[in-house]
Amino acid sequence: MKILGISCSPRKEKSTEYCLKKALLAAEKIDGIDTITYSLAQKNINGCIACDYCRSQLGCSQKDDFLNELLPILKDPQLKGILIATPVYFGSMSSQCKAFIDRMLPLRRNGFMLRNKVAGVLAVGGSRNGGQELTIQALHASLLIQDCIIVSDSSHFGSTCWERHPDGLENDTIGLETAANLGKKIAETILLLNKA
Numbered sequence: 001m002k003i004l005g006i007s008c009s010p011r012k013e014k015s016t017e018y019c020l021k022k023a024l025l026a027a028e029k030i031d032g033i034d035t036i037t038y039s040l041a042q043k044n045i046n047g048c049i050a051c052d053y054c055r056s057q058l059g060c061s062q063k064d065d066f067l068n069e070l071l072p073i074l075k076d077p078q079l080k081g082i083l084i085a086t087p088v089y090f091g092s093m094s095s096q097c098k099a100f101i102d103r104m105l106p107l108r109r110n111g112f113m114l115r116n117k118v119a120g121v122l123a124v125g126g127s128r129n130g131g132q133e134l135t136i137q138a139l140h141a142s143l144l145i146q147d148c149i150i151v152s153d154s155s156h157f158g159s160t161c162w163e164r165h166p167d168g169l170e171n172d173t174i175g176l177e178t179a180a181n182l183g184k185k186i187a188e189t190i191l192l193l194n195k196a
Contacts, residue, residue: 001190003027003035003081003183004073008097009124012041015163016124020085022176023122023159023183027083030187036073040096045070047099054106058113066103074104075113080190082114082148083183084139085122087163091131092138093123101142112147118189119148120182122159124175132160151189153181 005024009016017039024035043065053061058075060067073079086097093101107113121139123132136158140150153159159182161175170176 001032001034001080001194002076002078003033003083003186003190004079005035005037005083006085006100007037007039007041008084008086008094008100009039010041010094010096012039015161015169016085016087016122017041018169019122019124019159019161019176019179020083023083023085023179025183026180027081027183027187030184030191032191033187038070038073040100043069043096045096045099045103048102048105054109058106058110060103060106066100070100070103071106074107079117080194081118081120081186082143083120083122083186084143085124085159086135086139088123088125088131088135091134093135097139101139104146108146114143115147116193117146117148118151118186118193119143120151120153120158120186122161122179122182124161124163126164128162130162133157136160149189149193151182151185153178154185155181158182
């Protein structure tokens with residue numbers, strides 16, 4: 001059973017991806033769980049253009065990295081969970097994240113393919129209270145429209161990390177703990193829902 005971790009930062013191997021990897025590492029400690037990390041940095045993923053191509057088929061008129069790389073991962077029957085990680089820009093998700101969310105429309109229109117997938121959100125802000133929770137809630141709304149099962153880190157909306165922590169992100173013990181707890185919660189919920 002797989003969890004897809006999406007880093008929605010335009011910068012590769014920076015704060016958002018660092019926190020995502022901490023969450024996925026905790027998920028991998030649960031027997032039976034494998035993880036996939038996918039970074040949107042330097043990828044060509046356009047926003048939805050509402051062309052309705054996906055009303056009649058599982059695909060998209062835009063031949064970009066979403067169609068060629070991400071759609072095959074998202075429609076894999078072994079995919080049981082999604083962890084979306086985004087930096088906070090002006091109190092919400094990155095433009096890369098929004099494009100990704102909007103382009104998942106074919107999965108909804110072609111049988112709700114993300115229905116009952118376990119989903120969680122991690123947000124990285126420039127300050128301790130830099131819009132992370134608002135960003136998480138916006139993504140929760142989008143995932144609910146896909147009929148995903150939303151989980152938290154067991155005590156918050158999701159994971160909230162502080163990129164400009166005075167002692168460095170690696171010392172944001174509160175934030176990184178929420179990341180690990182979120183990854184673990186996604187994995188545990190997947191196992192609970194997929195008991196033989």
